[in-house]
Amino acid sequence: MLSAVPPSAPPHAGDKPAVISISSHVARGTVGNRAVVFALESLGHPVWSVPTVTLPWHPGHGPSTRLVPDEAGFAGFVSDLCEAPWLGEVGAVITGYFGAPSQVAHAARLVDAVKRRNPAAVFLCDPVVGDGAAGGEGAARLYQPEATLHAIRDELIRRADMATPNRFELELLTGLEFSDNRHLVEAASALGPARVVVTSAFPLLRGGIGNLLVEGETTLLAEHRRIERVPHGLGDLTGAVFLARILAGASSEKALQSTTAAVFEILARTTKRGADELTLETDADVLRSPLAMVQMRRLAPAGGGLRA
Template sequence: MRILSIQSSVAYGHVGNSAAVFPLQRLGHEVWPVVTVHFSNHTGYGAWRGPLLAPDDVREVIAGIADRGVLGTADAVLSGYQGDPAMGAVILDAVAQVKALNPAARYCCDPVIGDVGRGVFVRPGIPEFLRDEVVPHADIVTPNHFELDFLTGRTTTSPEEVLAAVDELRDRGPRDVLVTSVRYPRVADGSATDEEELDVVAVSDEGAWAVTTPLLPIGPNGGGDLTAALYLAHLLETGSPQTAVERTTNAVFAVLQATLDAGTRELALVAAQDAIAGPSARFVARRLR
């Protein structure tokens, strides 16, 4: 499979393309990384160096790929943090070019907006641009719980409410939705809390599934970028949202566990690469409908 991945890049650490390219390659896929920034490290450190690429420069890189006559052989386009509405327009133009040449190609958008506890952390105008312009053009979207609520204008606190929000999102265009980091309030009997477990929810025309994992006491940057890349790859390869969410969740959990065990701030992608290539079946999806 060939994937055009348009995202940020860092020299140290793993976010954006630096979190997506190696895992996709480890799964055996060809990746054409187009970078929107090239920073020394991710911005979570509070300081970084390196350039933010101009949208026209990114457009030129994509045009150069088209000049090679291979753009139409791409099976998918993957995008993450967009940085600026002008960059988002470049990505949408690339998606349109690929689909004009290959109508079977899929566009997977990780709509990076914010997170629970942090709120919106992207530039003003980006959340609305993603909601109004990008999501309707995507085939696959991978919001986290916070982003799902923003995109739909809802506050979801139960599986039923999450599914209703996903259905609203799917009515706008994307047929496949993966919601990550879903946390529910404490249940009445105290058997589970939002501090103990996370759900990952996959919804498609075929149905809806959830995978529950323990909540590990770490929050490294790049987990969402890794998740979107793996879900896209497994979904396109297997055609099964259930299988894709199981493989993705097991692989990401293994990476997070390896990161925790190593005591590092950056995702342990290299150390956990075998788990990425051959994820276990520790966590199994249950059908929601």
């Protein structure tokens, strides 16, 4: 029984805090918790992995069996974690893909339990609910039940210290449509979390793509060249690496730059190999010391728009 387990000592000075990751698990591939856990552990963080659904592979590869824990079982699993004697070791929670709308409220309970035990803990919400309708472009497409979208918006976004939606998910969360980065900045500023990284932002470089960070009065854009027909898991990886950089004490600007560089470099290496999944196991060194160059811009309001 949990009550029979003596509480552990807090992490030693210099040790990196544990992270609870709540997302999907696939048998083959590097998406969901397979990407998040690998990245965080490679960067020195113990990870408590909470699977919301188990699949043979990403649904984008074709239909497959979904194993979703029943609500009572998932609730009990989370309750055990909320009462774990080691909960003080946890310095962050990250959430991603949910297997059922009812899981969101239980994830929120766990976030609250972590913050009660460790008020300095941070929560990053990656609202994995949608994308562009045509290869990452076009109108926003919701691929989760509306109940999941609403639960994430109402239960998790309001608790989050950081959020990493793609621009289509930001549209779905706000009910708005965006045509430029000025709109993204306004929506991200109103979303709630202190730090918002909008992936798939509108590029200023021809043939590029960017990550847009909005934090208070600061707006930063990190850009790199666009690569077509990319593997799944980039959003999961981005959230995990950005969280690790912030936990390591990096400034928001440095965290954005190094995260964007690491994810882009892994993507470029993966596509060069012709792989259909991110080759994290081969490129773990990139997570620690990326060499790829990204274009950083500090954006400021100008005439109703934004300028570098």
